[in-house]
Amino acid sequence: MPAEELPGSKAASVTAVTLSTGAVACGVCCVLPFALPATVLASTGTLLAWFVSxxxxxxxxxxxxxxxxxxxxxxxxxxxxxxxxxxxxxxxxxxxxxxxxxxxxxxxxxxxxxxxxx
Structure with missing residues (x-):
């Protein structure tokens, strides 16, 4: 049997997990549109330089x-x-x-x- 839990600790942990998942999702949604084009352009430039050679x-x-x-x-x-x-x-x-x-x-x-x- 687990140790005595404080009242509301289960609700706090569920809230923390939910908010951290939301933060990760928002971070991906906000950062990805800025990072992905730069990554694609860098890769494309390398690929084009390889084709030119x-x-x-x-x-x-x-x-x-x-x-x-x-x-x-x-x-x-x-x-x-x-x-x-x-x-x-x-x-x-x-x-x-x-x-x-x-x-x-x-x-x-x-x-x-x-x-x-x-």
């Missing part, structure tokens, strides 16, 4: 992939004597355009930024 070899890999895909489509067309589907040609044209932008990006980046700043 990979630009050259990712572009080479993309060039090989697109060239290989065009070669595969040409081989399949000759082998089956059928034209590729229109959706395939549209997707490959889009891939080629995006690859061209990626290859030319070092040349167009400065002028694009100056246009966007104006």
């Amino acid at each position: 990979m630009h050259l070899w990712v572009t080479v890999l993309a060039f090989l992939s697109v060239a290989g895909a065009w070669g595969w489509i040409a081989w399949q067309s000759r082998h089956t004597r059928r034209r590729p589907a229109a959706s395939t040609l549209v997707m490959m044209a889009g891939s080629t355009v995006l690859l061209t932008v990626a290859v030319l990006w070092p040349l167009i980046e400065k002028s694009l930024i100056s246009v966007l700043r104006a």
Whole structure:
């Protein structure tokens, strides 16, 4: 049997637990909107810097992939004597355009930024 409890001690402990839980919840709700964007921006900056350092070899890999895909489509067309589907040609044209932008990006980046700043 527990030691003699003071009257109202159970109510005081329940109130303390409830208020401390409320304080933690309010702290999270108030601090999180300020801390989360800063954390996300810091992480995004690091991630973007990592992608920038990979630009050259990712572009080479993309060039090989697109060239290989065009070669595969040409081989399949000759082998089956059928034209590729229109959706395939549209997707490959889009891939080629995006690859061209990626290859030319070092040349167009400065002028694009100056246009966007104006």
